[in-house]
Amino acid sequence: MSVHLLDRSYWENEWSLTDDVKEAILDLFLEINRPMTPYYLAKQYLARLAETAQAESAAVAQDVYNPLQAYPVGARLLFPQLKGLVGEVVAVREGHNPRYEPFKVIAVQFPNADEPREFVAEFNHPALLNFDTTANVAELTPDTLLEVAGDIVEAAFARYLQEGDFAEFGGRYLPEGMLVDVNLGNRNIAEAMIDIMGHPLVTAELMKEMELPKETNKEVLTFSVNVALSRDERFYNAGDEKSPTWHLHRLK
Amino acid sequence: MRLALLRSTVDTLFQIDFSWFEKRNISLDVLLHEQLCDQCAREFGDTIPDETLDYVDPNTGEVFQVDPVREAILSHCQWRPDYISNDTPLAVAIFRALLANNNRPMTPKELYQRIRRGSPETILHLLTRGGVKYGIQPVR
Numbered sequence A: 001m002s003v004h005l006l007d008r009s010y011w012e013n014e015w016s017l018t019d020d021v022k023e024a025i026l027d028l029f030l031e032i033n034r035p036m037t038p039y040y041l042a043k044q045y046l047a048r049l050a051e052t053a054q055a056e057s058a059a060v061a062q063d064v065y066n067p068l069q070a071y072p073v074g075a076r077l078l079f080p081q082l083k084g085l086v087g088e089v090v091a092v093r094e095g096h097n098p099r100y101e102p103f104k105v106i107a108v109q110f111p112n113a114d115e116p117r118e119f120v121a122e123f124n125h126p127a128l129l130n131f132d133t134t135a136n137v138a139e140l141t142p143d144t145l146l147e148v149a150g151d152i153v154e155a156a157f158a159r160y161l162q163e164g165d166f167a168e169f170g171g172r173y174l175p176e177g178m179l180v181d182v183n184l185g186n187r188n189i190a191e192a193m194i195d196i197m198g199h200p201l202v203t204a205e206l207m208k209e210m211e212l213p214k215e216t217n218k219e220v221l222t223f224s225v226n227v228a229l230s231r232d233e234r235f236y237n238a239g240d241e242k243s244p245t246w247h248l249h250r251l252k
Numbered sequence B: 001m002r003l004a005l006l007r008s009t010v011d012t013l014f015q016i017d018f019s020w021f022e023k024r025n026i027s028l029d030v031l032l033h034e035q036l037c038d039q040c041a042r043e044f045g046d047t048i049p050d051e052t053l054d055y056v057d058p059n060t061g062e063v064f065q066v067d068p069v070r071e072a073i074l075s076h077c078q079w080r081p082d083y084i085s086n087d088t089p090l091a092v093a094i095f096r097a098l099l100a101n102n103n104r105p106m107t108p109k110e111l112y113q114r115i116r117r118g119s120p121e122t123i124l125h126l127l128t129r130g131g132v133k134y135g136i137q138p139v140r
Helices: A008-013 A019-032 A038-056 A142-163 A184-197 A203-207 A218-231 B002-007 B019-023 B028-033 B038-044 B068-075 B090-100 B108-115 B120-128
Strands: A061-063 A076-079 A085-094 A104-109 A117-121 A137-139 A166-169 A172-175 A235-237 A245-248 B014-016 B053-056 B062-066 B136-138
Touching: A008 A085, A008 A142, A019 A038, A019 A142, A019 A172, A038 A142, A061 A076, A117 B053, A117 B062, A142 A166, A166 A218, A172 A218, A184 A203, A184 A218, A184 A235, A184 A245, A203 A218, A218 A235, B014 B090, B019 B028, B028 B068, B038 B068, B053 B068, B062 B068, B068 B090, B090 B108, B090 B120, B090 B136, B108 B120
Parallel strands: none
Antiparallel strands: A061 A137, A076 A085, A085 A104, A104 A117, A166 A172, A235 A245, B014 B136, B053 B062
């Protein structure tokens, strides 16, 4: 089950945002209980996937292509330099170049590729190569999985979070159902505070007086206030999304 | 192709269309030979062996079968400081940058990063105005 997770073509061609994955996303939000960027969410998702796979099987390593080694036809290799693509050696021939001879050339067939691509093998000039030739196996760790599939999962999660029932502020998301209710009364207090001060106030300053629930996670509460104020037409963010500072349109 | 040229931006990928030379009866062999460093040009002399060599991409270990002149440019000449210098005409510098990249497509932004001459906009202008230079065209 686990080895294919290190094969980028699995993520490109087979993995998709199924109902199970969507459920896993909601579980992560409930478990971590904080707003998250698509990248952070993807990182957490892949970390849990790697942990589960490791627990299920000890055979979670994959041979890594190493130009110094010999490979027979039939060998399956992971290519870190090709974003984790896994391919099968389908032919071996003598290499021809007086600069490096003797060496071999292996033809590797990748899934969904029309023709094999060729790679050097039994190559005794590691100094000519710009990548590490010492690794022999790729362990299925959260980091390796993030390297292989992080960008694909992040992009899929970003689309889902943008289109789904999630609140967004400053590039971070939270399910609408997890937002703390910042009601009209709370927002009226915020308006009055800015009115009295006559200048923009940061979220933390407003929250001191807004009579918000005390028992809630502070990060979720702050995020909820920012979302609520951004959705209330009386307010605008005079700062930036990382450090919001709220002001009133009518005091512009 | 003319429309493709006009629609190009600094993010459009360009590469050398080697068939462009044949269609115009321009000798690609002579042009490639002119891109060799002095040492390789001396070693080849007047005759280029009629064979293909395995060039090894140092970033991936991938092997590409190329003629001996392109192999020499990829493996040797491109690493010399005068391969692309301030004296190299801009169009030649772009051609050399693509040769050094094994003709993998590059955008004007990437070409600028490699040759450090003009600007991405200048490079785009050169590649898209006044006809095709050195067979360099947008990737279809």
